Amino acid sequence: KILVIGACGQIGVELTLALRKMYGGNNVVASDLREEHELLKGTGPYVSLDVMNKEMLHVLVIRHNITQVYLLAAILSATGEKNPLLAWHINMQSLLNVLDIAKEEGLDKIYWPSSIAVFGPNSPKETTPQHTIIEPTTIYGISKFAGERWCEYYHHRYGTDVRSLRYPGLISYKSAPGGGTTDYAVEIYHEALDEGHYKCFLSENTYLPMMYMPDAIRATIELMEADSARITVRSAYNLSGMSFSPKEIAGAIQQHIPAFTVSYEPDYRQDIANSWPQSIDDGEAAKDWGWQPQYDLPKMTEDMLKNLKEQKGMQ
Numbered sequence: 001k002i003l004v005i006g007a008c009g010q011i012g013v014e015l016t017l018a019l020r021k022m023y024g025g026n027n028v029v030a031s032d033l034r035e036e037h038e039l040l041k042g043t044g045p046y047v048s049l050d051v052m053n054k055e056m057l058h059v060l061v062i063r064h065n066i067t068q069v070y071l072l073a074a075i076l077s078a079t080g081e082k083n084p085l086l087a088w089h090i091n092m093q094s095l096l097n098v099l100d101i102a103k104e105e106g107l108d109k110i111y112w113p114s115s116i117a118v119f120g121p122n123s124p125k126e127t128t129p130q131h132t133i134i135e136p137t138t139i140y141g142i143s144k145f146a147g148e149r150w151c152e153y154y155h156h157r158y159g160t161d162v163r164s165l166r167y168p169g170l171i172s173y174k175s176a177p178g179g180g181t182t183d184y185a186v187e188i189y190h191e192a193l194d195e196g197h198y199k200c201f202l203s204e205n206t207y208l209p210m211m212y213m214p215d216a217i218r219a220t221i222e223l224m225e226a227d228s229a230r231i232t233v234r235s236a237y238n239l240s241g242m243s244f245s246p247k248e249i250a251g252a253i254q255q256h257i258p259a260f261t262v263s264y265e266p267d268y269r270q271d272i273a274n275s276w277p278q279s280i281d282d283g284e285a286a287k288d289w290g291w292q293p294q295y296d297l298p299k300m301t302e303d304m305l306k307n308l309k310e311q312k313g314m315q
């Protein structure tokens, strides 16, 4: 059975629904600190869980016959800079709890997301390679890089089958993003429909690696379904979908909503965005397990606006 930790988050909701579709609702136990997300209700078992409570987690793994864990609980980049020690503690201890229980119980597979946030200002900005200078300047990035090192360590030392992806910024409409620097790319679609105007917290030419959630969910499942022998990266695979700037996503929205306007008022998150790459080389993922994105900016924009209009009860 699969346990999803952080099942009510931006990735968690969609990953839980996708896993339940593949393996059957009752074979995927969803858990989070928060109460059950609307979209999860009635689709399978839900338990309240604080991943920082190792004993509680261990009991839950045994009681529910868990053989795989997807750990999605984390403090993201923008929130992390407001409380660095808490972000470090939560992002690291949650992973160490899961890795140690995986070793003790001999769990089959573990999934834990990393991020392009592991790269820092000294990493190449364009088509950033899998192996390069990695000097993250946010606590979130530092915790993700350290987490990658722990994943590789548990694999090589104890044989734990833990797999990871360096997600770009993720865009989705089913569940709200959780305090990241790339959240502007979700907010902008909502504001375009709700207000017709968006005040963007990044400057107009801030290029960042991004991905539509359907691609991210498919990448996660394709990675986890791949034969273990094909996995040559046990830290975290670079993963690429598309890159765009606030100006470009605004332009894509204006194709559908011509009157939409955007103003740019960069805040503390600009420094975080400036430290990250503009595009990612995910050649290893393509080579090892056949990764290919399917969504570009126009296709994502059409799908986002269509679904958000429905969600908001617009015509």
Ligand code: VAH
Residues within 6 Å of the ligand: 076, 077, 078, 115, 116, 117, 140, 167, 168, 169, 170, 179, 180, 181, 182, 183
């Ligand atoms: C964040 N959405 O902004 C996350 C992600 C690459 C960005 O890690 O913190």
